[in-house]
Amino acid sequence: MKSNKTAIKPTRAENYPEWYQQIIKAADLAEVSPVRGCMIIKPWGYAIWENIQRVLDEKFKATGHKNLYFPLMIPLSFMQKEAEHIEGFAKECAVVTHSRLAVNEEGKLTPANPLEEAYIIRPTSETLIGDAFSRWIQSYRDLPVLVNQWANIVRWEMRTRMFLRTTEFLWQEGHTAHATSEEAMQETHAMLDVYAQFAEEYLAMPVIKGEKTASERFPGADNTYCIEAMMQDKKALQAGTSHFLGQHFSKSFNIKYLSAAGKEEFVSTTSWGVSTRLIGGLIMTHSDDNGLVLPPKIAPSHVVILPIIHDDADRESILTYCDKLASELRELRYHGRQLGVEIDTRDLPGGEKAWSWVKKGIPIRLEIGKREMAAQQVSMSRRDKDYKDRQALSHNEIVKIIDAELDDIEAHLFLRAQTFQQENTQTITNFDDFCRFFEGDGGFALTYWNGDAAIEAEMKQKLGVTIRCLPLDKADMRGKCIFSGQANARMVIFAKAY
C-alpha cells in the first residue's frame, strides 16, 4: 500500500461518521442486526467488552461491591413511582404487553394473551432496586448496601449508531444505599474516580471529570457526575456517569432505616454506569485511516505472528518455528491476563494478511519468513507506528521486551490522545471568540457561565453545542460570564457532543 493510500475509505478528514462505520466493519467488531437499532457484537468486539468487564469488575469488588441480578422487565406501576424518572425514560422504551403468540387466519404469528399489567424492558433499574432496598434495609447495621449488575438495557432511540447509541446495549449499573448523604456523595465520587482511572489507564483515553448541569442530569438525580472524552473530530463523548440520587428514590420507594440513635431515617442512594459505548469511544480516540488501533491493555489479543511462506518446502519448518515462539509468548502474562497470541496461517498473500491485522488494530505484528527463521529473528511492527516501520529482533529479545513494547504502545496512545485533547481545548473569554471557535474547527471551550439554563438552550440551538460539564479540577474558579457579563460565574466546558 502506497503512503498516500489508506486502508479505510473514506478517511477521517473526508467523512468522519462514515469512517467510523467503516472501521467497525474492517475490524469486524460488530454489525447492524435485523432488529431495529440493535447490533450484533462480533467476537473481536465482544472480547474488548469482556476485557472491560474483567478489569472493572475487579475494581468494583476491590471497593466492596457485590454483583447480583434483577429482572429484565419492570412493571409500569414501578415507573409510576418516581415522577422525574417517568419523564426521562417513558419516552423511549420497549413495552411488553402480551405473553403468547397465536397464528391468525393468514397463518401469521400475532400477539395473544394480553397482560393485566404491562412491563417495560429496563431502561435502567433504579425502580426495581429501590423497591428491593426498601425490603432489605431495616437498620443502620444493614448499611451501606453496595451492589452492581452487568446487564442489557433497552432504550428506544430514534437515531442509532453502533456502540455509541443503540436500542439495546450492554452495561453495568452500580446501586448503593448509605446512612448519610455525605457517605453517598463520597461513593459517587469514588466510582467516578474508578471510571476515570480505568478510562485513562486501560483505554488510554484521557477524560475530564466533571459535574453535569441540571439539564443533562439523570432523571431523578440530585447531581450527575461524568467523565468526558474528546474524539478525533473534536466532539465530546460522555463515557461514564455517577449519580448522587440523594433521597429521591428512598422517598419514592420508602427506603428507611433505624439509626443507631433509634431514629427512622431515609437512606441516600447512588447509581453509576458505563456501557458498550466505551468501545465507541475507544474506536474514535485512537483509530486512524488504516483501521482500528487498540490499547494493549484492552486488546482481545496482543500479538499476531505472520508466517511468510514463499516456498512450500519451507512451510513446515517456518510454522514450527512460529508455534514455538507463540508457546513461549503465551507463557507470559500482561496486566493480569495471559498474553494473547494469534498465528495467522491462512493461505493469503503476505501483504493482505498483514493489512487485515492492521485493520483489526492488533498492537504488535511479528513477521517470520525463511530469512528470519535462519537468523533466529522476527520482524516486529507496531500498530501505533507507520506500517513500513519494522524492527528486526532476535527470538530471545522479543520474548524479553514484549511487555515493555506493549506498555510503550499504551503510553504512546495515551500521550497522543492527551496532546490532541489539549491542543483542541481553548480557554475563551468573550462571546465573539466563542462563536468563532465553534463556527471553525471547534473542540472543548473552557468558559465562564452564570448558571442560566436559557443560555444553555440558546447555545444548543444556535451553535449545536452543550455544556459537557463543570470540570471538577476547576470547581473553585470564578470569573465573568461570557454570555451575560455576570461576575462570579463558574467554569464550564462547552462542546459539540455525541
Add this chain to the structure above:
Amino acid sequence: MKSNKTAIKPTRAENYPEWYQQIIKAADLAEVSPVRGCMIIKPWGYAIWENIQRVLDEKFKATGHKNLYFPLMIPLSFMQKEAEHIEGFAKECAVVTHSRLAVNEEGKLTPANPLEEAYIIRPTSETLIGDAFSRWIQSYRDLPVLVNQWANIVRWEMRTRMFLRTTEFLWQEGHTAHATSEEAMQETHAMLDVYAQFAEEYLAMPVIKGEKTASERFPGADNTYCIEAMMQDKKALQAGTSHFLGQHFSKSFNIKYLSAAGKEEFVSTTSWGVSTRLIGGLIMTHSDDNGLVLPPKIAPSHVVILPIIHDDADRESILTYCDKLASELRELRYHGRQLGVEIDTRDLPGGEKAWSWVKKGIPIRLEIGKREMAAQQVSMSRRDKDYKDRQALSHNEIVKIIDAELDDIEAHLFLRAQTFQQENTQTITNFDDFCRFFEGDGGFALTYWNGDAAIEAEMKQKLGVTIRCLPLDKADMRGKCIFSGQANARMVIFAKAY
C-alpha cells in the same frame, strides 16, 4: 442446637418443595421479585453463577469457541421461519408491541406507539443466529463457526420455582455450524462431555449422559442429548442439553457454503446450553436439613473465620490474629482462583453466627477464641460433617492443609451424591415392578422400551413419569420391552422429573 432440631423447617422428609424454598431463603441466594415468575438473584447466589460462568467460559474457549452477543428481541417474522420452533416456543413468550409510554386521563402510564412488527424477547436465539450465519458463511474456509453467548432468556412459564423454572433466567447458548453432519454430531457430543465433566468435577453432581426421546427433543432438533441428575427426592433434573440440529435451521435460514469441490451445500448446526437451573440442581443435590451445602470448587467463598470474643479486652488481639490468618489464607489459590476467606466480626452470639454460615453452606468454618489464639490454633469445622465435629489445628497446619481439606469435601460430596443415585436406581424387567417402584419411593428405573411414544404418554398420565433419556453408556443394550413384550427394545431411564 440439639441434634434432633434442624436449622431448616420443614425438613426434606417433611416437605421437600418447601424445604427447597427455605434453603434459598436461609442461604440468601435469591428472592421472589415483584415481576411475575422472575427472581432477584442475590450476591451469594450470583457469585455461584459467576463461578459457573468462569469455569465453563474457560472450557468453551479452550475448545475453540468465541463469545459474541446477539439482540434480545427477535422479530416475529424470524420465528415464523422454522415451523417446529414456533410450535415449541410461541406458546410462552414476552411480546414487545409498543415503543413508548403515554400518561392517560387518570394519570396512569399506558403503552403508546404501536410497532409495525412486534418482537418477542428471545426464548433462545437459533433464529437470529441462523440468519447471521447465512451472511457469515460463504465458503468451506469459513467453517466451522464456533460461537457462544451469555445472555438472559424469557419464557412465559406458568408454574415457576426459583432457579429451576423462572420466566427470566440466565444461560449460555453455544451455536456452531459445520461442513458435515459428522462434524456437527462430534461437536454435539463434545459439548455434552464438557457439561458432564463440569457437573461432576465442579458441582460434585453425578450425571447420566443420554439422548432424549422425540417427545422431549428441542423444537427443531434432529437429536437432543442431555445430562440428567438425581435430586434428593429421587426426581430427575435435566441439567444441560446439547442439540444436533442437522440441517433444520440451515434450510430454514438458507445457510449454505461452497465446498472445496465447488459444490453448494447446507451446513449442519448445533446448539447447547446450561442455565441458572444448575444452581437449583446444586442446592437439591447436596443441601441438608441445616441449610445449603456448597462444593468448594464453586462456593462463593471457601472459609469463614469466626472470632469468638467473650471479653472486650481480648477483642483487638483476637481480631488481629484472625486478620493475620485471613491474609495468609488469601495468598493461596484454589482451582484457579484466590481462596475466598470471610471474617465475620458481627456482634452476635457465637452459635448464631456459626449457624448463619452453616445455612449459607460455606465449606469450612474456623473458630478462634482466646484459647485458640493462646495456643496458636484454630478450631475447624467442615460443612459436610456434623455441626459439633471440630478439629483443633495449629495455625501453620491449617494453611498447609486447607486445599486438601477442600478437595476432600468436594470428593465426599460427590461420593455421597453418587451413592444416593446408585442406591435409588433400579433395573426393572417387568411392568408390575415398574408400577410398584413408582407407587413407592421411586427413583431412576432402567427398563427396556420399544420406542412407542404412546407408551411414554400413557406412563406420564398414569404414573407421572417420563423417559429422562436413553443413557449413552447403555446404547448397545437390547432387551424385551416391559410394556409391549416386544424384543430388541432399547434401554431407557424412566423417572419423575423437574
